[in-house]
Amino acid sequence: MSPPARTATAHRIAALALPALVVLAAEPLYVLVDTAVVGHLGPVELAAVAVGGTVMSMAAWFGTLMAYGTTGRAARRFGAGDRPAAVAEGVQASWLALGVGLLLAAAAMVGAEPLTRVLAGNPETAEAAAGWLRIAALGAPGLLLAAAGNGWMRGVQDTRRPLYIVLGANVLSAVLCPILVYPLGLGLTGSAIANVTAQTAGGVLFLLALIRETRALRPVPSIIVRQVVLGRDLLIRGAAFQACFLSATAVASRFGVAAVGAHQIALQLWFFAALALDAVAIAAQSLVGAALGAGDGDEARDVARRVTLAGGVAAVAFAILAAVGASAVPTWFTSDSAVQEQAAVIWPWFVGLLPFAGVVYALDGVFIGAGDVAFLRTITVFSALFGFLPAVWVAYAFDLGLGGVWAGLGLFTLVRFVTLVWRWRSPRWVVVGATR
Known part of the structure; x- marks a missing residue:
């Protein structure tokens, strides 16, 4: 196997950094769209999304940590000329992402009411935020699977596929959100469904890309433990x-x-x-x-x-x-x-x-x-x-x-x-x- 391109010319740095920049910016830009859509429902709904989004930001934080950790480990194996081993890091990271995502979803659903009561300024906002969070939390596994996918793909110096997947998922959500909120009359629930749909779609697409790369999909606890450390x-x-x-x-x-x-x-x-x-x-x-x-x-x-x-x-x-x-x-x-x-x-x-x-x-x-x-x-x-x-x-x-x-x-x-x-x-x- 020929060694990967490594020389850090200005062109090479830009080729990796610019698609990564779009991926990094996609989620904050979608949050702005979601905020604008929900904001027209009223102040309670806007406050509810702010409160629920604060809780969900913890999942995004875990995702960033997972992506960064996977990138470095995958990049080393890719640099050694062993792409299958680099992809294997992505497999184990995806198992870890799925497990952590399911735990976060379960914790958010069980703890939605007490969490939102602590964060919200009044009972009406807390109730609305809890309802939004119980649905939105179902997107945590997909969100973390996407993070793991971003990690191993960056490790093999592929920043184009993550660009297409993340942009596609966020465009889907940006289109769904106003439709579900207004014409279909789902209100705040529509915003949560749009979030879950986009995050799940993104996670599934990254998972499919992983399956196309390898059939060695069994979890290896020793590698997962090193990733946890x-x-x-x-x-x-x-x-x-x-x-x-x-x-x-x-x-x-x-x-x-x-x-x-x-x-x-x-x-x-x-x-x-x-x-x-x-x-x-x-x-x-x-x-x-x-x-x-x-x-x-x-x-x-x-x-x-x-x-x-x-x-x-x-x-x-x-x-x-x-x-x-x-x-x-x-x-x-x-x-x-x-x-x-x-x-x-x-x-x-x-x-x-x-x-x-x-x-x-x-x-x-x-x-x-x-x-x-x-x-x-x-x-x-x-x-x-x-x-x-x-x-x-x-x-x-x-x-x-x-x-x-x-x-x-x-x-x-x-x-x-x-x-x-x-x-x-x-x-x-x-x-x-x-x-x-």
């Missing part, structure tokens, strides 16, 4: 991120309505930039894993250098756009002058941190592709516990306002930047071979 480290790392962003919002809210509104605008723009930069990280996962799987440490280092440069350049471009739009962009989201004034406090931090974030996201992808996930877990938790969290609560204690909150986010980013660059320059992450 990798997923555990990614889960802990993700929990550290969640603790930081939730704390930032909590502290910002203590500085007043205008402050939390401005913080929300900047944070959502930060997440949007992160989504785009994650496409470069996905290319890094695939290319670095393939190079190490082929036993070529020098190639892996060159891939890391090129991909990190690409991430940094993309982030600088975002920063320039944000700087140029400093006075205009906040007005797209609010006409309130107080919120705009608070946004002006955040903006220098937002613009200044983006280039560092671009390098950080790219190196995250490099180390996930290299299987160096334990280091990422440790340094993210360290940056949160000894960088961000103390800084943000000091900002609250001394009434430093949003500048103090974003200084904390800046410290979190810069600590990760320094430690990841240090790791990148060391040889410890360059472990060659089909497995790590």
